[in-house]
Amino acid sequence: AVLNYDYNNLYNAVTQITVTNSNGTTDVEGINPLHHYLDLGTILVPGENTITIKVCGDLENRKNASNSAATMMAADAPAPPGGGPGGPGGSSTSENGLTNASLNLYTVGEVNKIDKHILEQVIANAEECVANGEVDNAITSVQKSFNEALENAKAVYQDESASQTAVDQAWLTLLKEIQKLGFIAGDTTNLNLLIEYAESLVPEQYVDFSAVETALNSAKEVVPGEAMKDEVQQATDTLLNALLDLRLKADKSVLEQVIAEANSKDATAYTAESYAVLTSAVEKATNVLADENATQQDVDTAVESVQTAIDGLVALSGTPVEAPTENNAVDQTTQTGQETTTTKANAAKTGDVAPIAMVVTLATAASALVLLNKKRK
Numbered sequence: 119a120v121l122n123y124d125y126n127n128l129y130n131a132v133t134q135i136t137v138t139n140s141n142g143t144t145d146v147e148g149i150n151p152l153h154h155y156l157d158l159g160t161i162l163v164p165g166e167n168t169i170t171i172k173v174c175g176d177l178e179n180r181k182n183a184s185n186s187a188a189t190m191m192a193a194d195a196p197a198p199p200g201g202g203p204g205g206p207g208g209s210s211t212s213e214n215g216l217t218n219a220s221l222n223l224y225t226v227g228e229v230n231k232i233d234k235h236i237l238e239q240v241i242a243n244a245e246e247c248v249a250n251g252e253v254d255n256a257i258t259s260v261q262k263s264f265n266e267a268l269e270n271a272k273a274v275y276q277d278e279s280a281s282q283t284a285v286d287q288a289w290l291t292l293l294k295e296i297q298k299l300g301f302i303a304g305d306t307t308n309l310n311l312l313i314e315y316a317e318s319l320v321p322e323q324y325v326d327f328s329a330v331e332t333a334l335n336s337a338k339e340v341v342p343g344e345a346m347k348d349e350v351q352q353a354t355d356t357l358l359n360a361l362l363d364l365r366l367k368a369d370k371s372v373l374e375q376v377i378a379e380a381n382s383k384d385a386t387a388y389t390a391e392s393y394a395v396l397t398s399a400v401e402k403a404t405n406v407l408a409d410e411n412a413t414q415q416d417v418d419t420a421v422e423s424v425q426t427a428i429d430g431l432v433a434l435s436g437t438p439v440e441a442p443t444e445n446n447a448v449d450q451t452t453q454t455g456q457e458t459t460t461t462k463a464n465a466a467k468t469g470d471v472a473p474i475a476m477v478v479t480l481a482t483a484a485s486a487l488v489l490l491n492k493k494r495k
Contacts, residue, residue, distance in 0.1 A: 121156045123171060124218040134172040139163045158221075171219060232282050237275050237289040244268045244292055247299060257303045258343040264295040304350025306342045312357045313337050325365045325411050333357040368417040370407055376424040377403050389432040396427035 123132070135146040137158060144161050158169070244264070247253050253264055267288075274280045274288040316334045321327035337353045345353075380400045385393050403420040406412050 119158050119162055120222045121158050121169065121171075122218075122220045122222060123154055123156075131174050132171060133174045134170075136170045137161045138168040138170070140165060169221070232280065232285060234275055234285055237271060237285050240289040240292050240296070241268070241271050241275060244271070244296055247296060252299050255302050256299050257301050257346060260295070260298045260301050264298065267292040267295040302347045303343055304340075304345050304347040306340060306345070306350055309337055309340060309350055309354045309357070310342075312354060312361065316357060316361060319364075323366055325367055325413070327364070329360040330357070330364055333360040365413065367410070368412050368414040370412075370417055373403060373407055373417050373421050373424075376421050376428070377407065380424050380428055383428070383431065387433055389434060392427075392430055392432040395430060396424070399423045399427040 121135070131151060132149055135149060135156060137144045137146060139161075140163055146156060146158065146161060149156060245268070247264075248268075253261055256264070271288040271292045274284055277284075313334065316330055316337075319327075319330070321331070324330075333353075333356045337357045340350055340353045377400055380396055380403075383393070383396065388396075399420075403424045406416050406420040409416070
């Protein structure tokens with residue numbers, strides 16, 4: 119509202135304007151002696167307002183006002199003889215005080231109207247996301263922030279005194295939360311099963327457990343309800359592949375037996391060539407025995423190589439050959455995964471050596487008989 123007032127500024131001055139209402143009494147600032155109006159729009163409140171305007175006149179004006187009052191009094195008295203001032207024909211006008219005061223109200227234009235159209239639409243979309251289960255599929259932290267933003271948006275929409283800034287901030291915050299619903303939580307059921315299995319394994323029983331250990335530690339960092347679908351799937355695949363590549367350490371007990379048997383052979387009892395073959399096979403088998411990363415196939419091949427060399431030993435003439443028995447026969451064990459298959463290995467193939475020794479003996483005997491007959495003649 120604008121306060122308009124008139125007074126004779128040649129003799130008077132407005133010294134103070136106050137407004138008294140439910141906020142108390144306010145001393146209005148900004149009085150301009152050249153203007154006859156003052157904007158009180160920021161001070162007035164709905165309801166009763168008391169506006170006080172104080173005007174101060176100069177001494178001359180007060181003197182004139184005093185003379186005017188005396189003249190008016192004289193005008194009411196009988197006229198003196200001979201005439202003079204007074205009576206109906208004698209008067210004077212006071213210039214003291216306001217001559218007019220009025221209050222002109224005004225209203226704020228359409229620019230201050232609060233627009234909640236966007237807020238209304240965003241709230242409707244958010245409630246639809248709740249109804250179709252999209253919010254429930256999001257990660258836990260997004261569900262929490264989404265629900266908080268939705269409740270705040272509803273409160274602002276219902277608040278008739280909410281400013282446009284508050285309205286705009288409410289729908290913008292909620293809109294961002296709707297966009298986060300793409301953060302879908304991953305199902306960690308399979309991942310938890312793989313973690314449980316991996317933790318039950320004994321690392322020392324496997325050739326190389328490092329890949330499984332790394333994948334297992336990463337999988338444990340995946341937080342159920344917080345990890346997104348892609349993150350859970352990646353952790354699951356990585357741990358599964360590491361477990362699939364895992365290999366048990368080879369069973370080397372049979373290899374140890376055949377090496378021990380080979381080392382028990384007397385080199386002087388066999389031909390150099392056949393014993394050299396055994397020496398080479400034992401050397402390779404010993405390397406396999408010391409190799410922690412050797413596979414079961416490597417071990418089985420080494421066992422077969424040493425056993426073949428033992429079977430191929432050729433005894434020197436006149437050297438007794440050890441006869442195979444059930445007690446010194448060597449078991450060959452082939453391990454595949456967790457299953458073990460045992461077969462009985464052949465001892466030295468004396469069946470092949472015996473005929474050769476018999477032929478040599480017969481030939482020697484025949485030669486002796488020929489020489490004896492010559493001497494007799």
